[in-house]
Amino acid sequence: MRQLELLAPARNCDIGIAAIDCGADAVYIAGPAFGARQAAGNSMEDIRNLCGYAHRFGTRIFITFNTILYDDELQEARRLMHGFRDAGADALIVQDLAILKMAAEDGLDIPLHASTQCAIRTPEDAIFLEKLGFSRLVLERELSLEQIRKIRDAVSCELEFFVHGALCVCYSGQCYLSENIAGRSANRGACIQACRSRYDLTDREGKTLAKDKPLLSLKDFRLRDRLEDLAEAGVTSFKIEGRLKNISYVKNVVRDYSIAIDRIIERQEDGRCDTGPADTGGSGYCRASFGKVSGGFTPDTDKTFNRGYTELFIDGKRGSWASSDSAKSMGEEIGTISYVSKDRDMLRVSPAGTSRSKGRNRWEEEGRDKRNDDGKGNGGTSAQGIKELKLNNGDGFSFVKGAEVIGFRGDICNGLEIRCRRVPELFVGARLYRNVDTAFEKMLEREKPVREITVGLEAAFSDNAAEGNGGTDRFVLSVSARSEDGRYITVTAGAGSEEAADRERMISVISGQLSKKTGHYRFELRSVRAMENGNLQDTPSVLPFMTAAALNGIRRSIASALDEIPCKKLPLLRRDIPQALNRISESASHAERANAAATYRENIANQLAKSVYEDAGFEIKGMAYELEHPQGAELMRTKYCIRHELGICPKQKKGQTPAPLYLLNNGRRLALNFDCSRCEMTVSIPQFRM
Numbered sequence: 001m002r003q004l005e006l007l008a009p010a011r012n013c014d015i016g017i018a019a020i021d022c023g024a025d026a027v028y029i030a031g032p033a034f035g036a037r038q039a040a041g042n043s044m045e046d047i048r049n050l051c052g053y054a055h056r057f058g059t060r061i062f063i064t065f066n067t068i069l070y071d072d073e074l075q076e077a078r079r080l081m082h083g084f085r086d087a088g089a090d091a092l093i094v095q096d097l098a099i100l101k102m103a104a105e106d107g108l109d110i111p112l113h114a115s116t117q118c119a120i121r122t123p124e125d126a127i128f129l130e131k132l133g134f135s136r137l138v139l140e141r142e143l144s145l146e147q148i149r150k151i152r153d154a155v156s157c158e159l160e161f162f163v164h165g166a167l168c169v170c171y172s173g174q175c176y177l178s179e180n181i182a183g184r185s186a187n188r189g190a191c192i193q194a195c196r197s198r199y200d201l202t203d204r205e206g207k208t209l210a211k212d213k214p215l216l217s218l219k220d221f222r223l224r225d226r227l228e229d230l231a232e233a234g235v236t237s238f239k240i241e242g243r244l245k246n247i248s249y250v251k252n253v254v255r256d257y258s259i260a261i262d263r264i265i266e267r268q269e270d271g272r273c274d275t276g277p278a279d280t281g282g283s284g285y286c287r288a289s290f291g292k293v294s295g296g297f298t299p300d301t302d303k304t305f306n307r308g309y310t311e312l313f314i315d316g317k318r319g320s321w322a323s324s325d326s327a328k329s330m331g332e333e334i335g336t337i338s339y340v341s342k343d344r345d346m347l348r349v350s351p352a353g354t355s356r357s358k359g360r361n362r363w364e365e366e367g368r369d370k371r372n373d374d375g376k377g378n379g380g381t382s383a384q385g386i387k388e389l390k391l392n393n394g395d396g397f398s399f400v401k402g403a404e405v406i407g408f409r410g411d412i413c414n415g416l417e418i419r420c421r422r423v424p425e426l427f428v429g430a431r432l433y434r435n436v437d438t439a440f441e442k443m444l445e446r447e448k449p450v451r452e453i454t455v456g457l458e459a460a461f462s463d464n465a466a467e468g469n470g471g472t473d474r475f476v477l478s479v480s481a482r483s484e485d486g487r488y489i490t491v492t493a494g495a496g497s498e499e500a501a502d503r504e505r506m507i508s509v510i511s512g513q514l515s516k517k518t519g520h521y522r523f524e525l526r527s528v529r530a531m532e533n534g535n536l537q538d539t540p541s542v543l544p545f546m547t548a549a550a551l552n553g554i555r556r557s558i559a560s561a562l563d564e565i566p567c568k569k570l571p572l573l574r575r576d577i578p579q580a581l582n583r584i585s586e587s588a589s590h591a592e593r594a595n596a597a598a599t600y601r602e603n604i605a606n607q608l609a610k611s612v613y614e615d616a617g618f619e620i621k622g623m624a625y626e627l628e629h630p631q632g633a634e635l636m637r638t639k640y641c642i643r644h645e646l647g648i649c650p651k652q653k654k655g656q657t658p659a660p661l662y663l664l665n666n667g668r669r670l671a672l673n674f675d676c677s678r679c680e681m682t683v684s685i686p687q688f689r690m
Helices: 013-021 044-057 071-087 098-106 123-132 145-154 177-182 224-233 247-266 438-446 503-514 548-563 577-587 607-615 642-646
Strands: 002-009 026-030 060-065 091-094 112-114 136-138 158-165 199-202 208-213 220-222 237-240 285-287 292-294 332-340 346-351 355-357 360-364 386-388 396-401 404-409 412-414 417-419 431-436 450-463 475-483 488-494 521-532 535-537 636-638 661-665 668-675 680-684
Touching: 002 013, 002 224, 002 247, 013 026, 013 044, 013 247, 013 450, 026 044, 044 060, 044 071, 044 450, 060 071, 071 098, 091 098, 098 112, 098 577, 098 607, 123 136, 123 145, 123 577, 145 158, 145 224, 158 224, 158 247, 224 247, 237 247, 247 285, 247 438, 450 503, 450 548, 475 548, 488 548, 503 521, 503 548, 521 548, 577 607
Parallel strands: 002 026, 002 237, 002 285, 026 060, 060 091, 091 112, 112 136, 136 158, 158 237, 450 521
Antiparallel strands: 158 220, 199 208, 199 661, 292 450, 332 346, 332 431, 346 417, 355 360, 360 386, 396 404, 396 431, 412 417, 450 475, 475 488, 521 535, 636 680, 661 668, 668 680
16 A cells, blocks of 8 residues: 655744644654744754653644755754654755765765655656655656656656645745745745845836736645545655744644545455555555544634635636735735725625525535534634634734735724724725634644554453462453554453452443543444453353443553564665665766756855766866856746746747746846746846846
8 A cells, every 4th residue: 555645844844733633644844954944943852752642642743944055054954864863753855965975975874855845847857866865755746647657657756745835936946046035044944035035027128017016926836636646646645844833834734635545545345554564565544653632623724824726727727826916924814805984994895705595694615515603703614614704803804905905904804894093005995805713723732633653452361269279359450552553561460359240330430431532542343252261262151340440440550561562663765875876876877867967056065066066977066056156047947837827828829929028026137038948937137137
């Protein structure tokens, strides 16, 4: 069976634990340094604590170690690598090939995953990185299912793919705009997110085509409904973006995707790897960790931060990818403002898709499950799949006026009437969005899911007197326990000498007390038998009388004994990195790469990384952009095309030519050029003055 892994982001240890409780099979988190988000670092002690919690469920912890490194940072990076291994981390996600070299030199036994920053877009890219010793590749978000299948056919290592969250407009690892503008490198975890800024767009003659819009800002990714397609294409790990997101966001999205994966597995003939490691071959799927998640809130990814959603290029087709008027989260559309008071402190809303039935206002919600109102102020959906509109005191709202996004709080919400502090910009006809649903946020905090390992129990009684054995207790109880991950123990305890007057009632008491939850275990008593005349009988004629307290003590002893045995994690692919580097050095084969020269795009920032490329037969024609700022370099290359977005692509509209366009922001001008043969756009500094 093939494992399906839900990989969740964590800014800190608390968010990582919440993600695990909500169903994550793995968590990625930064350590003290060299993660691609400078604002999301964690101490080694935090990493150790998170690993300890995660490994209860066989959940894995991956460390984002994916910035490029300078020569004077290599020793610190080497020290941290060993620290992560000792803290219990299961893999490192890396970009800089110096880490491969150091791992080989030190014999460091920890899998290395090639970060999305490695810009893995072709089978040739994938083959090269696999031959270097990477055991997993994090693919570019812009790939189609067909492109993923081609990579899957070319390599045997695991494939990881982003399925939800923010989208960088540029191919990962090859954005140098932030470094050029502010000296803050995206490849060093310090991106200023210039792609979320507002720009004017002009042609070569200076004609304005668009004004004051976030023209490089994309919608957010959402592939919840395409997970099975991705699995069939060969993806092992479904990755959620968001190491800078808050705990509410992570909990909501993780729970939503965990439910979706469980539904895929439920449709398979065999539902789960119950007792041991999953086979990487064969038919069917299983989760990549253990523990069933139950209870808690009902997730809804429309209610947390998003810029609108897109499936990007997954079907090999272009669509409307830009985030439109705002690079911020507008929230879910509520409707249109139909009335504004003279003092601009009260408004009424006509709901989007208004339908009146029995006095209730509702709007349609596409693509969601039909959920009934939970009675807790969260709305929900009706039996017809129509979402109930319920506004709450304290909800946050937003609307667009001109080029500006205006936000405000609803102090008192009564039906479709909202009272607030004076908002001068309010006007009739504006589309109103809700970007904070206070009832939903309270539900996320209040109603927490519970994750538990299922443990099957089999109880067997023996009668010392009947068997001629001595002992303080006439009866002895042996309970065998097998957890879903394959741990097996037997606990034996004296069961007293008094016979139960009512055998059926005693069986009920035994079952009731042993089939309970203790810690993170859910116990299920599956049989009660007794040794009679040398044989175990399924319907014992005599049972001892046991108190509930005694049975509870036995159950707790079983839980303690299981805690002494590590949860059996499902296998994680490993490769022999020293052997891989030796082989590639001996062959000096770079035939798999379309380009045998290493330029600034390979992001080589230190001598160790340079030596890896040289050993692989590459000619070094340039070091990292951060070191040299080569003139004429592409600051971005993107699958997203502004011409296509505006309907002026030569392939869309006859008479159009792919002439350069220009972005203007605060006196700065950027040139847009169009590589129509590849259907890509580039961003660079103009080589002439207009």
